[in-house]
Amino acid sequence: MSTDFTTPDLSAALALLRAGELVGIPTETVYGLAADASQPAAVAKIFAAKGRPNDHPVIVHIAGIEQLSDWAQNIPESAYQLANAFWPGPLTLILERQAHVSDSVTGGQNTVGLRAPAHPITHELLRQFGGGLAAPSANQFGHVSPTTAEHVRHEFTPEQVSLILDGGACQVGVESTIVSLVGGVAKLLRPGGISRAAIETVLNSAIEHHTDQHSAQQRVSGLLDSHYAPRTPLITGSLAAILKIANEKQQANNKVVLLTQEKHTDLSYPQQKMPDEPTAYAQSIYATLRTLDQQGFDLLLLETPPEGAEWLAIHDRLNRAAQQKLV
Numbered sequence: 001m002s003t004d005f006t007t008p009d010l011s012a013a014l015a016l017l018r019a020g021e022l023v024g025i026p027t028e029t030v031y032g033l034a035a036d037a038s039q040p041a042a043v044a045k046i047f048a049a050k051g052r053p054n055d056h057p058v059i060v061h062i063a064g065i066e067q068l069s070d071w072a073q074n075i076p077e078s079a080y081q082l083a084n085a086f087w088p089g090p091l092t093l094i095l096e097r098q099a100h101v102s103d104s105v106t107g108g109q110n111t112v113g114l115r116a117p118a119h120p121i122t123h124e125l126l127r128q129f130g131g132g133l134a135a136p137s138a139n140q141f142g143h144v145s146p147t148t149a150e151h152v153r154h155e156f157t158p159e160q161v162s163l164i165l166d167g168g169a170c171q172v173g174v175e176s177t178i179v180s181l182v183g184g185v186a187k188l189l190r191p192g193g194i195s196r197a198a199i200e201t202v203l204n205s206a207i208e209h210h211t212d213q214h215s216a217q218q219r220v221s222g223l224l225d226s227h228y229a230p231r232t233p234l235i236t237g238s239l240a241a242i243l244k245i246a247n248e249k250q251q252a253n254n255k256v257v258l259l260t261q262e263k264h265t266d267l268s269y270p271q272q273k274m275p276d277e278p279t280a281y282a283q284s285i286y287a288t289l290r291t292l293d294q295q296g297f298d299l300l301l302l303e304t305p306p307e308g309a310e311w312l313a314i315h316d317r318l319n320r321a322a323q324q325k326l327v
Contacts, residue, residue, distance in 0.1 A: 013125055013163055017133065022046060022160065024138050024152040025125065026167025027117040029090045029175050029193055030145040030286070031152050032061065032135030033161065043104040043134045049160045052141040057107035058134045059092050059176070063126040064116045071112055071132060073098050076184040078203055085202045088118035090172050090193025094180035105134045115176055121167045137175065138164075144230050144289045144321070147173055151290060173283035174313050179207070191313040193282075227320040230289040234300045236318055237326025242301040243267075245326070249299055257292055259302040274303075278310045285314065289321070 013023045017034065020042035025034045033049065035042035037060045047054055060071055065083040068075055072095035079093050097112035106112050114132075117123060126133065137145040138152040138161070146152045149166035177192035179199060186207040188196050200206055235245060242258065246269055249256050257270045264271065272288060275281045292300055302318065305311055319325060 009163075009165060010121075010125055010128065013165055014128060016163055017042075017129060020045075021162065022049060024149065024156075024161050024164030025119075025122045025133070025135060026149070026165055026170065027061075027090075027119045027122055027135075028170060029117070029172045030147055030170055031138040031149065031164075032117075032122075032133075033138035033152075033156075034061070034133040034135040036129075037105050037132040037134040038102070040102045040104040043102065045160075046134060046136065049156055050136065050139070050141045052136065055107045056141075057109060057111075057113060058105050058136045059113040059115050060101075060105055060132040061115055061117055061122070061126060061135050062132050063123065063130075064088065067116075067132070068095075068114065069098075071098055071101055071114055072096060076181050078184065078186060079181050081202055082179065082181075082199065083116070086194050086198075087116040088123055089116070090118070090176040091115065091199075092176045092178045092190075092192075094178060094182060094189065096182060111180070111182055113178065119167050119170075121165050125165070142227055142229055144228055144286050144293070145175065146290075147283075147286050151287070154290075169283070169287070171283065173286060174317055177313070191316050193313070195309060196312065197309060228286070228317045229321045229323070230293045230300060232293050232297050232300050233323040234289070234302060234318075234321055235324045235326060236302045236304050236322045239303045241326035242303055245299075246301055254298040255296060256299045256301055257295075257297050259288070259292075259300065261303060261305065270297075274305070278305075278308075278314060281305060281311075282314055285317065 017036050020039050023034050025032045035046050074096045092113045092115040094111050094113050101112050139146050139155045147170040149164045152164050172193040177194040178190035180187040188207050188209040246256050259272045261274050261276045263273050
């Protein structure tokens with residue numbers, strides 16, 4: 001992971017954030033669009049820039065476990081167990097908010113999402129900032145998340161985001177795991193960089209998994225049915241199913257590309273080979289979708305990756321990114 005940043009970069013970022021402006025920041029998951037979480041007017045600029053619904057909460061990023069009580073109250077012991085085990089890292093905890101926490105970051109709910117990111121640039125930024133940074137992914141709402149600084153530059157004008165801290169490509173590549181601990185009951189709301197099994201090991205108990213906002217009974221980032229989507233329509237399914245669609249579309253003079261985990265020499269369409277290992281797949285999926293989005297295809301056809309616990313976060317993102325899912 002790159003740590004190529006200078007004191008002037010960090011100083012400029014701190015000055016902008018304190019002045020209520022937006023800054024693009026690297027994390028180990030995806031790049032974030034950051035504002036001072038204690039300034040509602042600054043947080044409102046995030047929503048305006050992204051086109052994000054005002055009732056959709058944002059995660060507050062903090063330097064570490066010592067700041068938990070600044071933002072949350074009635075914190076269960078399980079929160080400290082998970083924070084000690086996985087912070088800094090790709091785990092967001094949903095907790096009861098402190099009274100001073102603004103509706104602008106909670107979506108008007110009585111809970112707040114908190115995370116301590118592991119990227120050294122942003123960790124140092126947060127350490128010097130001293131407060132919390134509201135920072136959803138740095139992309140237009142619902143679009144593919146950014147995993148490089150260049151992706152962020154493509155999403156926003158310099159007037160919207162005047163500074164992007166370049167921390168290289170994100171190591172995890174998909175968003176953080178979200179676990180609610182409200183009422184002392186652990187619920188997995190979004191799979192991500194920390195596995196369900198790892199969380200259950202730390203808590204020494206099984207946790208529920210809720211896959212949408214209705215079953216979760218609360219709004220959190222990334223639980224909408226349509227999210228993380230490329231602008232080119234994406235269809236996922238078995239190899240046989242997507243090849244059938246590819247043949248039909250090609251006969252209709254549509255330009256298609258296949259995303260598969262094994263190159264097929266007998267096919268005439270363009271192919272993009274995807275990694276056969278989940279860590280590498282997660283690191284590359286968003287960048288791959290963004291690249292293909294810019295190449296004039298009419299349709300992206302993706303062979304569904306293997307099942308299994310280690311692929312859970314990838315399946316979650318692809319299910320929400322796909323316009324159609326074939327059996």
